[in-house]
Amino acid sequence: MNRVPANSSSWKKPAKVASSSSRRIAVVGGGWAGCAAAVELAGSGHEVMLFEASRTLGGRARGVEFDGKPLDNGQHILLGAYSETLRLMHAVGIDPSAALLRLPxxxxxxxxxxxxxxxxxxxxxxxxxxxxxxxxxxxxxxxxxxxxxxxxxxxxxxxxxxxxxxxxxxxxxxxxxxxxxxxxxxxxxxxxxxxxxxxxxxxxxxxxxxxxxxxxxxxxDMLIPRVDLSALFPSRAAQYIDRRGGKVRLGTAVRKIDQQDKAWKIDAGAEEPPFEADGVIIAVQPDKAATLLSGLIDTSRLAGLQYEPITTCYLQYDTTVRLPTPFYALVDSSDINEWGQFVFDRGHLDPRQAGLLSVVVSASADAIENGQGFLTAAIAAQLARVLKRPDLTKPSWSKVISEKRATFSCMPALQRPPIRTGLPGLALAGDYVEGEYPATLESAIRSGVQAARSVVDPHSD
Structure with missing residues (x-):
């Protein structure tokens, strides 16, 4: 589940990117950080080209579908302190009060x-x-x-x-x-x-x-998405970028970036000439960023990050199965193979998902060691015991989604890479860049906004 946020009192309110002269900016990576950067730039009148290697925007926080069931790549919780996330949702036409369930x-x-x-x-x-x-x-x-x-x-x-x-x-x-x-x-x-x-x-x-x-x-306040994570921001971000003259290129992997004179060249395939831009924002996973930036900047901080997995187990029961509350915390104990830490009743969020429970296992390296089948059975047994519902041991359908590199391992005194690379017009964005906070959607969004400001205004904070 994701993670808790940045505080508006600790982050300066991002100013509008200067729009006195439109610039051409390439954003490499269509996760939440890349989408945020592209939206901020497009909204300020700049020409944006967003490159995403996969066929779906959202990165590790996106909607997925299995056996006709719409799911999320991982269950998330936002907070009321996600000021920049909520601001950009409004900007792209999302009503947070309708898209998010607000709980104390x-x-x-x-x-x-x-x-x-x-x-x-x-x-x-x-x-x-x-x-x-x-x-x-x-x-x-x-x-x-x-x-x-x-x-x-x-x-x-x-x-x-x-x-x-x-x-x-x-x-x-x-x-x-x-x-x-x-x-x-x-x-x-x-x-x-x-x-x-x-x-x-x-x-x-x-x-x-x-x-x-x-x-x-x-x-x-805790904010739980009522819609899938793609619909919560990335899909609307793409429409917003398009309406403002930008472009989103899905299924396009950037192979190389290079600087010639004051221009940046982005190689996205041998069949076409490199895309030329005034600035570039690299918003991909750290290992991929290190590869793209090798020879341009010091990539040791990118290469030095370690990772933690997050696993979400979806269990479908009869549509009459319903928890008294949208989610519960669970006591996990590896000694007795009880791995679940939080259980969400998706029916509270969307009536069409009645009977679907999602169970989150953060820092799940040990939990997934014995395979998905073992974990599913263990979680179903845990739910049956703690909820006093023996029928929950046998779901009618299940799916385990495990992100092996869900977040960086947030260890003491960790040296994370900065947003500014030291090269004019080149910036990093992602939930792993320097900051006070762990890997969250808000961290990703704020990094994208700050990266957007830095590539068009070298003197911005």
Whole structure:
């Protein structure tokens, strides 16, 4: 599930790209970062050519179809703090209130014996958090005091660390209870950073918490897509680019980029001459970016990134199967082959998907070791037990989607590549570039917007 966001208070509001003179810009890669860059440029009057190697925009966050069933390449959650994502959705004609189900920030398990029920309320911050904490079920007084102490101390620190450490070390330093770590901090860390607490960056985790536990109430709201991820932004982005005179070329893999004089040349196939542009934004996966940029810039940071997988297991049941809430948190335990961390009832999001449950396993390297069939059976058994529904052991249909390189491994003091490459007119975009936050849709969008600004205005922030 994806991951928690950037905060509008930490990112400067991107200014409009200067449009006094239209420039020709190539964007290589049609994921959310590339689409964002192309939309920002096209909306500012620049001529855009967007190259995407596959036949579908969206990258690792796109709609897919299996056996006639429309699914997502992975279940995602957005936050109200996704200011740039929501801005660009509006720009391309998406109504977020219709496309997204808005829920208060919560960590809710099927029962409070083995889990907890923490739901914030529609009150101004920080009262929404305080009321949720006071009324939380499944937590002892020590647990609640532990959470209050963490939140108070982190707020006093400005949600920042002078020296990075692991999340596990941070929780020990803040004297958090075992139960709170198990039910709150560990699942939040894995969901947000897609990296286990034992090797996840505490500095990045605190930035995430600042925008959820420490944010204004509306910014902390959870937003669950009601439409598939392609329809949520990439498809409308393509239409927007086309309406403004740009072009989107699907199924076109860029082989090489080169600079001659002040122009950039993009080689997208031997059967046609290179595309010439005033600037280029590279918005592909880090390993592909390293290949394209080899010999032009230092690619060591791109090559040095490590990765974590995310797996989503879809299980179809009778259309009468329905959860009381759109999603639950689950306690995962590899010791008993219970891998699911969150379960979503897709019928809450779209009535046409009644009876379809999606289960998310972040940082899923161990979970997928024994194959998809084993994982499907294990997750179905886990749901049957925790939901007290023996019939859930036998879904009528299932599909496992696993992204082996879903995100970079968000480790302490990680040196991520910058957006600016040092070469005029050449920029990087992607959820892996420098920033305070982990790999999120908002990180991807913001990187695309900043890359767009940098290639047309070398003096932009």
């Amino acid at each position: 920030l919560q960590m809710r398990y099927p029962d409070t014996t083995s889990g907890m029920r923490f739901i914030t309320h529609r009150l101004p911050a920080p009262l929404h958090l305080l009321s949720g904490l006071l009324l939380a079920e499944g937590l002892t007084l020590d647990d609640k005091l532990s959470l209050a102490r963490f939140s108070t101390t982190a707020r006093w620190m400005g949600w920042q660390l002078n020296q990075d450490c692991t999340v596990a070390e941070l929780l020990e330093r803040f004297d958090q209870t075992d139960r709170l770590i198990k039910l709150m901090w560990r699942p939040l860390c894995i969901a947000a950073l897609n990296t286990p607490p034992e090797r996840a960056s505490a500095k990045v985790f605190l930035a995430v918490l600042r925008d959820s536990l420490g944010a204004r109430r509306a910014a902390s």
